[in-house]
Amino acid sequence: MTTTLANPAEKLLFEVSKPGRRCLRLPALDVPKVDVKSALKGAKLRAKPAVLPEVGELDLVRHFKNLAQMNFSVDRNFYPLGSCTMKYNPKINVTLLSLPGFTKAHPHLPEADLQGHIELMCTLESWLSEVSGLPAVTLQPAAGAQGEMTGLMVIKAYFEEKGEGKTRRKVIIPDNAHGTNPATAALAGFETVTLKGKADGSVDLDLLKSLVRPDTAAMMITNPSTLGIIEPRMVEIAKILHDAGAQLYMDGANMNAIQGVVRPGDLGVDVMHFNLHKTYSVPHGSGGPGAGPIAVAKHLEPYLPYPRPMKTEKGYTLANPNPKRTIGKVRSFFGNYGALVMAYIYMSQLGREGVRRNGENATLNANYLRAKLRGVYHIQNDKACAHEVVFTDAFQHKDGGPSALDIAKRMIDYGIHPMTIYFPLPAVTGGHGAMMVEPTETESKETLDYFVEVMKKIAQECKENPDLVKAAPHTTPVSRVDEKKATTNPQLYCAMCIA
Numbered sequence: 274m275t276t277t278l279a280n281p282a283e284k285l286l287f288e289v290s291k292p293g294r295r296c297l298r299l300p301a302l303d304v305p306k307v308d309v310k311s312a313l314k315g316a317k318l319r320a321k322p323a324v325l326p327e328v329g330e331l332d333l334v335r336h337f338k339n340l341a342q343m344n345f346s347v348d349r350n351f352y353p354l355g356s357c358t359m360k361y362n363p364k365i366n367v368t369l370l371s372l373p374g375f376t377k378a379h380p381h382l383p384e385a386d387l388q389g390h391i392e393l394m395c396t397l398e399s400w401l402s403e404v405s406g407l408p409a410v411t412l413q414p415a416a417g418a419q420g421e422m423t424g425l426m427v428i429k430a431y432f433e434e435k436g437e438g439k440t441r442r443k444v445i446i447p448d449n450a451h452g453t454n455p456a457t458a459a460l461a462g463f464e465t466v467t468l469k470g471k472a473d474g475s476v477d478l479d480l481l482k483s484l485v486r487p488d489t490a491a492m493m494i495t496n497p498s499t500l501g502i503i504e505p506r507m508v509e510i511a512k513i514l515h516d517a518g519a520q521l522y523m524d525g526a527n528m529n530a531i532q533g534v535v536r537p538g539d540l541g542v543d544v545m546h547f548n549l550h551k552t553y554s555v556p557h558g559s560g561g562p563g564a565g566p567i568a569v570a571k572h573l574e575p576y577l578p579y580p581r582p583m584k585t586e587k588g589y590t591l592a593n594p595n596p597k598r599t600i601g602k603v604r605s606f607f608g609n610y611g612a613l614v615m616a617y618i619y620m621s622q623l624g625r626e627g628v629r630r631n632g633e634n635a636t637l638n639a640n641y642l643r644a645k646l647r648g649v650y651h652i653q654n655d656k657a658c659a660h661e662v663v664f665t666d667a668f669q670h671k672d673g674g675p676s677a678l679d680i681a682k683r684m685i686d687y688g689i690h691p692m693t694i695y696f697p698l699p700a701v702t703g704g705h706g707a708m709m710v711e712p713t714e715t716e717s718k719e720t721l722d723y724f725v726e727v728m729k730k731i732a733q734e735c736k737e738n739p740d741l742v743k744a745a746p747h748t749t750p751v752s753r754v755d756e757k758k759a760t761t762n763p764q765l766y767c768a769m770c771i772a
């Protein structure tokens with residue numbers, strides 16, 4: 274039954290605001306009153322007070338509880354958002370991070386009082402070094418993209434010292450690399466050269482050989498790729514680059530699939546970054562906070578940013594061992610420290626064996642879905658995949674049937690977060706709308722089976738009742754949004770605020 278009555282708990286706070294309502298009443302002032310204008314001389318003060326909603330505590334709590342329940346989270350439902358590794362983050366990460374030893378620490382404390390923190394960073398670096406097979410790590414970058422930038426700056430500094438900074442101007446990037454790779458290379462001042470992938474998503478070695486020249490600084494390869502494919506010829510790729518004096522950068526944000534199984538350093542990778550907020554259980558979404566440490570080969574270590582946590586005979590210290598060669602600082606203090614602590618807690622629970630099992634199970638789960646949905650949805654590369662599998666809407670969207678977008682919206686009605694759609698781009702998916710599913714290792718077989726049933730049901734609906742799918746979602750507080758209009762003509766104002 275629908276009703277036209279408006280529930281105050283579902284209104285905007287501005288709509289329920291009443292002058293004078295407060296969550297809290299402060300006691301009368303017991304210190305001398307200060308005139309703000311004279312205390313903050315020269316500051317740009319507002320001419321009029323800001324319009325803020327005035328509400329009681331109960332209105333406020335109901336408002337936010339309602340909003341929180343409209344939100345979709347991995348704690349409530351399956352969230353197979355490809356390329357994002359939305360694995361469940363154990364609550365103990367946050368419980369331990371909330372201990373006063375962490376929450377009350379300040380980066381300006383004397384080094385003697387930071388000993389445990391520096392030791393934690395040294396240990397985390399050594400674990401990431403072991404997983405990467407590369408000897409030196411910096412934890413400073415605050416995101417994957419910043420890790421890429423740091424890695425390329427390190428490569429640039431290396432070539433500058435060799436006197437090749439001006440000649441090595443180009444970075445080769447496969448067309449199925451993550452979108453941040455070309456953006457980073459351009460931001461770091463390199464020219465990008467696109468390497469078209471083979472039909473199966475792997476690197477075309479002959480094409481690569483023809484592109485590698487004396488002006489090549491590096492190749493940036495996302496491995497496993499955004500097509501969920503593990504590159505089978507990394508050793509040959511590394512050789513082609515090294516023979517030409519260039520470097521191999523690996524975007525390791527998808528390490529979830531191969532961690533503990535393959536070490537990029539053993540394959541000839543010179544620099545790689547991790548996304549701790551994908552692989553090592555740091556929550557992500559809504560822009561962070563994350564961490565994108567990089568691991569580098571020995572010849573690149575002198576250029577790493579400082580401060581570097583180190584162990585000396587006297588104890589732990591934050592050092593700048595190569596003041597003349599370091600690229601400098603890339604982040605304030607020691608990086609996103611809370612994220613580093615969570616990754617440390619997670620990895621210490623997993624141990625070596627657990628890290629490997631995560632990689633194996635993430636891969637097994639993606640391949641299980643690939644096998645179960647074969648024939649129901651078109652599969653872009655129907656061969657063993659890594660941590661994610663790319664389906665497309667080729668079977669459903671033909672003759673004007675529902676598209677990847679419609680299918681994704683319909684999943685919401687069954688309590689499943691939509692997978693990533695239209696990425697990889699249609700150019701690498703035969704012009705079809707991609708539906709990239711990354712189940713992660715944390716999901717049970719029962720959840721995966723439910724997903725399979727839902728996807729089969731939606732495929733059937735696409736045939737029997739396409740309009741139902743095209744108008745989805747039907748069970749959410751807000752139904753289908755005009756996404757184009759929302760992006761091109763957003764109405765980002767509140768009538769009361771500008772009144």
Ligand SMILES: Cc1ncc(COP(=O)(O)O)c(C=O)c1O
Pocket residue numbers: 356357415416417418419451453495524526527548551563565
């Ligand atoms: C493969 C890959 N590379 C790079 C990035 C960029 O990482 P961030 O969003 O932390 O900058 C991502 C993000 O998910 C990614 O999946």
